[in-house]
Amino acid sequence: MKKFIAAALALALAPALSPGLAVGQELTGTLKKIKDTGSITIGHRESSVPFSYLDDKQQPIGFAMDICLKIVDAIKAELKMDKLDIKYNPVTSATRIPLLANGTIDLECGSTTNNLDRQKQVSYTNTHFLTATRLVTKKASNIKSIDDLKGKTIVSTAGTTNIKQMNELNTAKGLGMTILSGKDHAESFLMVETDRALAFAMDDILLASLAAGAKDPSAFEISKDAFSAPEPYGIMIPKDDAAFKAVADKATAAIYKAEGPALFKKWFQSPIAPKNLNLNFELSPQLAKMFSSPQSTADPAAY
Amino acid sequence: MNYNWNWGIYWQQSPEGTGTYAMLLLSGLQWTIITALCAWVIALAIGSTVGVMRTLPSKWANRFAGAWIELFRNIPILVQLFLWFFVLPELLPKTMGTALKQLPNAPFYIAVVGLGFATSARVAVQVAAGVKSLPRGQTMAGYALGLSTAQTYQHVLLPMAFRIVLPPLTSEFLNLIKNTSVALTIGLLELTFRARTMQEYSFQVFEAFTAATVLYLILNVLVVFGARALERSVAVPGYMGGGK
Amino acid sequence: MDIIISFLGFFVSLIVGILQFLIPNFDGDVVNRSWQYLFFEGMRFTLLLTLLATVLGIALGTVIALMRLSGIAPLVWFATGYTTLFRSLPLVLVIFWFYFLLPYIGAWAWGMDRPMTVGAFNSALVTFTLFEAAYFAEIMRAGIQSIPKGQAAAGHALGLNYRQVMTTIVLPQAFRNMLPVLLTQTIVLFQDTSLVYVLALTDFLGAASKVAQRDGRLVEMYLFAAVIYFIVSFSLSLLVKRLQDRVAIIR
Numbered sequence: 160m161k162k163f164i165a166a167a168l169a170l171a172l173a174p175a176l177s178p179g180l181a182v183g184q185e186l187t188g189t190l191k192k193i194k195d196t197g198s199i200t201i202g203h204r205e206s207s208v209p210f211s212y213l214d215d216k217q218q219p220i221g222f223a224m225d226i227c228l229k230i231v232d233a234i235k236a237e238l239k240m241d242k243l244d245i246k247y248n249p250v251t252s253a254t255r256i257p258l259l260a261n262g263t264i265d266l267e268c269g270s271t272t273n274n275l276d277r278q279k280q281v282s283y284t285n286t287h288f289l290t291a292t293r294l295v296t297k298k299a300s301n302i303k304s305i306d307d308l309k310g311k312t313i314v315s316t317a318g319t320t321n322i323k324q325m326n327e328l329n330t331a332k333g334l335g336m337t338i339l340s341g342k343d344h345a346e347s348f349l350m351v352e353t354d355r356a357l358a359f360a361m362d363d364i365l366l367a368s369l370a371a372g373a374k375d376p377s378a379f380e381i382s383k384d385a386f387s388a389p390e391p392y393g394i395m396i397p398k399d400d401a402a403f404k405a406v407a408d409k410a411t412a413a414i415y416k417a418e419g420p421a422l423f424k425k426w427f428q429s430p431i432a433p434k435n436l437n438l439n440f441e442l443s444p445q446l447a448k449m450f451s452s453p454q455s456t457a458d459p460a461a462y
Numbered sequence: 463m464n465y466n467w468n469w470g471i472y473w474q475q476s477p478e479g480t481g482t483y484a485m486l487l488l489s490g491l492q493w494t495i496i497t498a499l500c501a502w503v504i505a506l507a508i509g510s511t512v513g514v515m516r517t518l519p520s521k522w523a524n525r526f527a528g529a530w531i532e533l534f535r536n537i538p539i540l541v542q543l544f545l546w547f548f549v550l551p552e553l554l555p556k557t558m559g560t561a562l563k564q565l566p567n568a569p570f571y572i573a574v575v576g577l578g579f580a581t582s583a584r585v586a587v588q589v590a591a592g593v594k595s596l597p598r599g600q601t602m603a604g605y606a607l608g609l610s611t612a613q614t615y616q617h618v619l620l621p622m623a624f625r626i627v628l629p630p631l632t633s634e635f636l637n638l639i640k641n642t643s644v645a646l647t648i649g650l651l652e653l654t655f656r657a658r659t660m661q662e663y664s665f666q667v668f669e670a671f672t673a674a675t676v677l678y679l680i681l682n683v684l685v686v687f688g689a690r691a692l693e694r695s696v697a698v699p700g701y702m703g704g705g706k
Numbered sequence: 707m708d709i710i711i712s713f714l715g716f717f718v719s720l721i722v723g724i725l726q727f728l729i730p731n732f733d734g735d736v737v738n739r740s741w742q743y744l745f746f747e748g749m750r751f752t753l754l755l756t757l758l759a760t761v762l763g764i765a766l767g768t769v770i771a772l773m774r775l776s777g778i779a780p781l782v783w784f785a786t787g788y789t790t791l792f793r794s795l796p797l798v799l800v801i802f803w804f805y806f807l808l809p810y811i812g813a814w815a816w817g818m819d820r821p822m823t824v825g826a827f828n829s830a831l832v833t834f835t836l837f838e839a840a841y842f843a844e845i846m847r848a849g850i851q852s853i854p855k856g857q858a859a860a861g862h863a864l865g866l867n868y869r870q871v872m873t874t875i876v877l878p879q880a881f882r883n884m885l886p887v888l889l890t891q892t893i894v895l896f897q898d899t900s901l902v903y904v905l906a907l908t909d910f911l912g913a914a915s916k917v918a919q920r921d922g923r924l925v926e927m928y929l930f931a932a933v934i935y936f937i938v939s940f941s942l943s944l945l946v947k948r949l950q951d952r953v954a955i956i957r
Contacts, residue, residue, distance in 0.1 A: 248826065253662050254905070257661070257665070257806045260665075261824075263824060280466075280665050312564065317659075318662045327477060337566060349919055349924075353924075354563055354564065530945075536943065538898070538900040541895075541911060541935055544932075545928055549928050594943055611877075619843075643797075644901065654798050657799070671799065671803050674799055678794060681905075
């Protein structure tokens with residue numbers, strides 16, 4: 160309630176209080192909102208390790224979070240603001256797009272696949288990762304291929320491209336699988352851990368991180384087969400806001416070229432919170448190319 | 463307002479490949495109705511028993527019924543469903559627990575049991591209130607005629623008590639229908655969940671939730687009318703505003 | 707403040723001890739490590755939401771009840787439509803409605819070109835206030851109607867206008883009569899706040915759930931949450947029963 164009144168007051172008084180802008184620059188859209196309210200709201204995930212997740216103190220950290228914070232610095236410099244208040248809003252796969260579309264968050268920093276369907280609702284800045292859909296299963300259940308799951312129960316997370324793909328695969332191949340829907344990745348993985356589902360379909364990097372952080376990592380295996388074409392992850396930004404996208408694109412291109420591999424090493428090849436595990440993920444040639452020539456297209460062939 | 467209206471979305475195919483979005487929502491409605499009806503059967507059966515126990519002369523029955531009612535009334539329904547769904551299988555022996563977890567349609571059975579027990583407490587309160595509202599003379603007359611306690615309840619008290627509490631019981635049934643939506647958290651594919659699914663796939667927030675709202679309102683109206691017809695048909699002439 | 711913490715801590719250890727005795731393999735440690743987060747983040751959110759929604763809900767509910775009893779056709783229709791609508795819909799559905807659409811509604815109402823930033827807590831507050839107002843309206847309506855017409859007539863005879871009669875004679879009595887029912891509805895509200903789980907908000911249940919999923923301890927956290935909810939609701943309902951007895955004597 161108080162925040163609402165404060166925001167309303169800030170909006171009303173902003174014209175009187177905001178310092179003069181650079182000559183000839185009329186701010187619109189999200190940049191205007193950030194300048195007027197003096198704050199930016201970042202949407203983050205709670206269990207998308209290592210992109211965006213909560214550490215032991217319930218603070219959001221991660222690879223995508225680092226990139227986002229640098230975007231925020233770029234915005235601060237661009238708008239010539241002394242202080243920019245950063246607010247954090249947790250999102251799930253199911254809520255990230257509606258919350259970006261309705262203005263609750265200004266940036267979504269997580270593990271969101273960039274595709275054309277979603278570009279009808281939101282926009283993306285330069286891609287920060289490439290991934291594909293795989294399955295994680297318990298070694299004990301001996302699942303070797305998707306056909307082993309005929310008539311069985313699998314799980315995926317609500318609102319993801321993966322659950323959509325699994326549904327389509329289920330119908331196309333007539334597998335008769337029961338597809339459960341988890342609220343977030345931790346819950347979905349827990350379903351496999353507690354034998355409620357035989358497999359969890361998700362992007363391979365997220366599966367690797369969840370399995371590494373489990374109570375008994377050696378009990379799990381990730382399928383060799385991929386069930387989708389390689390998909391790019393992008394940080395989501397509001398649709399139809401060219402000025403904001405320009406700032407974000409410029410900032411991310413600069414970060415990737417200068418520090419891309421170093422940031423990658425920090426999150427994928429070193430011990431990370433909260434259990435100090437090292438994912439030991441390889442920097443593939445595709446990922447290296449993605450850092451050196453940043454782009455924000457949804458077309459997998461471009462990578 | 464940059465929202466992309468699309469009222470034709472209902473006739474588009476859902477990505478789940480099982481039909482249009484309209485069919486998705488209707489399948490959700492189907493689950494809602496079936497879950498509510500099955501849970502209501504359990505709630506009535508257990509609730510009436512516990513309600514009667516609450517009014518019996520026996521102190522033990524009273525205390526047990528009182529404890530039952532307090533237990534299920536003071537824990538939120540969502541928490542109760544979680545206990546049934548997540549905690550119960552872990553407390554059972556390993557084989558039973560795993561079988562329960564991998565049961566096809568497990569959310570349905572758990573939702574029916576969970577909602578049934580939760581609502582039984584409220585039904586019990588209503589039934590007890592109905593029995594207690596009858597004049598003490600009714601019970602005494604029953605005993606005077608040589609009827610046992612069980613027979614007095616069966617032939618004298620309960621028929622009138624149920625007629626008296628038909629309106630509050632209808633309210634409880636409507637509450638039960640609404641509470642089926644809470645079961646979406648354990649994966650029951652009911653109407654609100656389907657509306658949410660539709661919103662997630664198509665991004666048409668307004669359209670999805672409007673359809674669900676309209677369907678719930680229609681269901682509500684149907685139940686209210688049905689209940690009124692039932693009240694009229696079982697009303698005892700000359701008693702409490704019933705019949706002519 | 708420290709006294710509260712140590713008292714709560716002692717209380718929690720007691721509950722953990724009992725649960726550990728009753729349930730085999732109960733890992734009480736996870737509760738001992740996380741109860742501060744559960745209470746000071748989760749329970750704080752729950753209680754704040756309950757309190758604010760109750761106060762605002764009763765205020766709005768009273769207004770709607772008055773509209774319903776006013777006899778002015780458009781007001782009666784609005785009030786009847788409002789209460790019927792919100793009492794026919796599941797709370798979960800209403801929560802989703804407001805969470806996604808409040809920013810659009812706000813932007814439309816305030817004539818903004820971009821959706822308004824509302825935030826999760828504010829959205830939940832608006833949802834619960836508007837939803838519970840429908841129930842409070844029915845309670846207040848019953849309360850107002852239970853006041854003998856002679857009271858209002860006497861007020862008018864003394865030369866008081868409608869507003870004065872309502873605020874000084876009818877509403878205070880109605881409120882006092884319905885206090886036990888209003889408080890019972892508040893207890894229901896307290897339990898209903900657990901439904902913000904569907905928005906992944908950190909109320910008491912949400913906090914317990916987050917710890918449960920992060921540490922893989924569903925049994926421990928959900929049992930603990932159930933026990934706490936039971937204790938709070940049961941204690942409050944005992945207080946309401948006490949209050950009901952005292953009010954009955956006064957009348």
